[in-house]
Amino acid sequence: MKKTTPALLIVDMFSRFDFPEADLIASSALSASKAIARLRQHFKDEGDPVIYANDNFANWQMDFKDLVQECLAADGVSAKIATLLRPAPDDYFVLKPKHSAFLATPLAVLLAKLGCNQLVVCGMAADSCIASTCFDSNSREYETVAVPEAIAGIGARKARALQLLEDSQAAKVVPIDRYLLG
Numbered sequence: 582m583k584k585t586t587p588a589l590l591i592v593d594m595f596s597r598f599d600f601p602e603a604d605l606i607a608s609s610a611l612s613a614s615k616a617i618a619r620l621r622q623h624f625k626d627e628g629d630p631v632i633y634a635n636d637n638f639a640n641w642q643m644d645f646k647d648l649v650q651e652c653l654a655a656d657g658v659s660a661k662i663a664t665l666l667r668p669a670p671d672d673y674f675v676l677k678p679k680h681s682a683f684l685a686t687p688l689a690v691l692l693a694k695l696g697c698n699q700l701v702v703c704g705m706a707a708d709s710c711i712a713s714t715c716f717d718s719n720s721r722e723y724e725t726v727a728v729p730e731a732i733a734g735i736g737a738r739k740a741r742a743l744q745l746l747e748d749s750q751a752a753k754v755v756p757i758d759r760y761l762l763g
Contacts, residue, residue, distance in 0.1 A: 585724065588697040589624040589631045591617055592682055592704030592714055594666050595652045598659050602735060607658045609733040610705050614662040616731035616757050617703050621666070623761055630695050633674040634682035634704075634714070645674040680713035689721060699724040701760070702752065707734030708742040715752040725752040728760055 594614060598607055624631050637643050643651075645668075652663035668674065673695075675686040682688050692700070700723045702715050711732055718725040727746055734742060746752040 585699045586695075586697050587624070587629050587699040587701055587726075588692060588695060589620055589629065589701050590682060590688075590703070590714070591621070591631065591633045591666065592702065592710050593635050593706070594662055594704050595633070595635050595648050596659060596662075596705075597652065597655060598657070605735045606706055606733055609735065609739070611658050611661060613703065613705065613731050613733040614665050616728065618665050619757065619761070620701065620703060620728060620731055624701075625669070630697065631669070631672045632688070632691065633668055633672060634677050634686065634688060635674070636678070636710075637676045645676055648676075680710045681717045682710070682714040683717040683721065684713075692723070697723070699726065701726045701728060703728050703731035705733035707732050707739040712742045712746060715746050716749075719751040726760065727752040727754050728757050729754055730757045 594617065621631050633645065635645060635648060637648060649663060649667060652659045673691060675682065675688050677686050700718045702711060702718065702725060704711060715725050715727055727743060729743055743754050747754045
């Protein structure tokens with residue numbers, strides 16, 4: 582049996598929360614960020630890679646470190662999440678132009694170089710970027726895991742997205758405590 586080599590993928594958690602429906606997802610994002618911090622610590626303790634995939638607010642001159650600094654300097658939920666999830670120097674990142682963390686990014690190449698065959702996906706939002714990333718991960722034959730407590734979403738839309746991922750077998754939906762216990 583092939584050894585599982587996981588990577589944690591944190592999607593779109595650095596945000597100015599200036600998009601439509603931001604007020605509807607902000608509290609869910611803050612809650613998810615606390616679960617993501619737990620997952621990230623687990624991955625660090627195990628020596629497994631942590632990868633951030635974030636959009637760049639359509640600012641093609643901004644890099645990931647600038648994006649993090651912009652969020653840290655902001656007010657409210659943006660700064661709280663950025664403070665909690667600030668990347669470590671040994672973390673990886675890719676900027677993404679659209680919903681999926683795989684579309685037009687070097688993510689697949691990075692995962693291959695790291696030797697990863699399992700992708701634990703978390704971040705926001707469940708019914709867009711998380712779902713797109715999970716479907717693309719599954720189609721590339723990664724064992725894909727979605728941790729519901731570490732995924733932000735809007736009400737019933739989050740529940741439907743997670744149910745679709747599970748029903749389609751695009752991702753295993755695993756509660757955080759069960760994932761952390763292995």
